[in-house]
Amino acid sequence: MVKIQTFAVESWMDKYENDCKYNIAETCCASISIDQLQELSEDKDRTALNTSKALTYGAIRGSDALRSNLARLYSAKGTPLPQDNILTTTGAIQANYLVAYALVNPGDHVICHYPTYQSLYEVPKQLGASVDLWHAKPEDNWMPSIDDLKSLIKPTTTLLIINNPNNPTGAILKRPLLQQIIDIAAEHNITILSDEVYRPIFHSINPLDSGFPPSLVSMGYPKAIVTGSMSKAYSLAGIRVGWIACRDSTIIEKIAEARHYTMISVSQLDEQVAAYALHQNTVHGLLARNIQLAKANLALLERFVLKNDDACEWVKPLAGTTAFVKFHRDGKAVDSVDFCKQLLEKTGVLFVPGSECFGEEFKGYVRIGFVNHTEKIKEGLDAATKFVRRELDDVKLAE
Incomplete structure (x- = not known):
């Protein structure tokens, strides 16, 4: 029987997110509705759903409309990516699972960028692989060391997993580092999986910056696989649409074979909404809305950190929707679980405890998701400031 570890962050969210006041x-x-999505479109006459179409399984690998829009996004600044090199999935969580399910064998060695979303390293373990974590550290602005990566490689290493932009830190692996990763992978014939679900929410780095990271699938390495979804950057988690893209058709075909065992197709209705959102008449307005929201809310979060700098510290995120903030008292890290539980009970504010959901070594850390509605973020952070000033002395210290 497969040994399944508790998926800590999802268990935490499942337990608390529906009853909090400030998420x-x-x-x-x-998140937005279909009506709001249509308001963001430049073409007000187009509708997101064709309700007269028979609800068959639809196109097994994904609709032409959705995959062609995705192919256009991945082809914008590089060699065109054929739509046949894209598979749709039920969210990015299934996309990542399918990549591991198709490519990882018992006895393989996998390296995973860390900290990150737990399934990225737990699923390969469940499939019989040994996994080493490629640690990023706050003192290095959450940038992992390329020398550390080289030291982790074994003769049995088949897959390297990165998360860019990163959850929970909001850090990015910049172009020069990505190129070094590709060079090392090519030398050892290692496949790279890049989870890019927070792309392209780049709120604190200019696209003209020399370090600005392209999608890994646009950097010329055929064994680069990327995954994405409509949930994070595109505000449409409820339609449960994700995807896998790779320039190597052999890899895509292998994943497609594995995909038959886990699903037949993605809902036609969901794919219609996703295709509408990613159409060139809509996607620019949608992303502009979300990047502006990220910038406005990050300014609120930065003020919160400055206001409470005697009790917390961070590495300011460059992209994505999350920040990893460390809370301490008298120079000692607080117990992040006790901190988050007391914060929720006394103020209704929900944070995620880093030590429980991302690794025991992250004592005092909490993950904050700051790209929700601005008024909620402001009110929630104000309530959290009151808690820090009045209640922090009652929070346990980390052991």
Whole structure:
């Protein structure tokens, strides 16, 4: 029987997110309705749903409309990516699972960028692989060391997993580092999976910056696989649409074979909404809305950190929707679980405890999701400031 570890962050969210007053743990850009999506479109005459179409399984690998829009996004600044090199999935969580399910064998060695979303390293373990974590550290602005990566590689290493932009830190692996990763992977014939669900919410780095990271699938390495979804950057978690893209058709075909065992197709209705959102008449307005929301709310979060700098510290995120903030008292890290539980009970503010949901070494850390509706973020952070000033002395210290 497969040994399944508790999925800590999802268990935490499942337990608390529906009863909190201020959800500052949510990692999606503030969700929108189909009506709001249509308002963002430049073509007000187009509708997101064709309700007269028979609800068959539809196109097994994904609709032409959705995959062609995705192919256009991945082809914008590089060699065109054929739509046949894209598979749709039920969210990015299934996309990541399918990549591991198709490519990881018992006895393989997998390296995973860390800290990150737990399933990225737990699923390969469940499939019989040994996994080493490639640690990023706050003193290095959450940038992992390329020398550390080289030291982790074994003759049995088949897969390297990165998360860019990163959850929970909001850090990015910049272009020069990505190129070094590709060079090392190519030398050892290692496949790279890049989870890019928070792309392209780049709120604190200019696209003209020399370090600005392209999608890994646009950097010329055929064994680069990327995954994405409509949930985070595109505010449409409820339609449960994700995807896998790779320039190597052999890899895509292998994943497609594995995909038959886990699903037949993605809902036609969901894919219609996703295709509408990613159409060139809509996607620019949608992303502009979300990047502006991220910038405005990050300014609120930065003020919160400055206001409470005697009790917390961070590495300011460059992209995505999350920040990893460390709370301490008298120079000692607080117990992040006790901190988050007391914060929720006394103020209704929901954070995610880093030590429980991202690794025991992250004592005092909490993940904050700051791209929800601005008024909720402001009110929630104000309530959290009152808690820090009045209640922090009652929070346990980390052991």
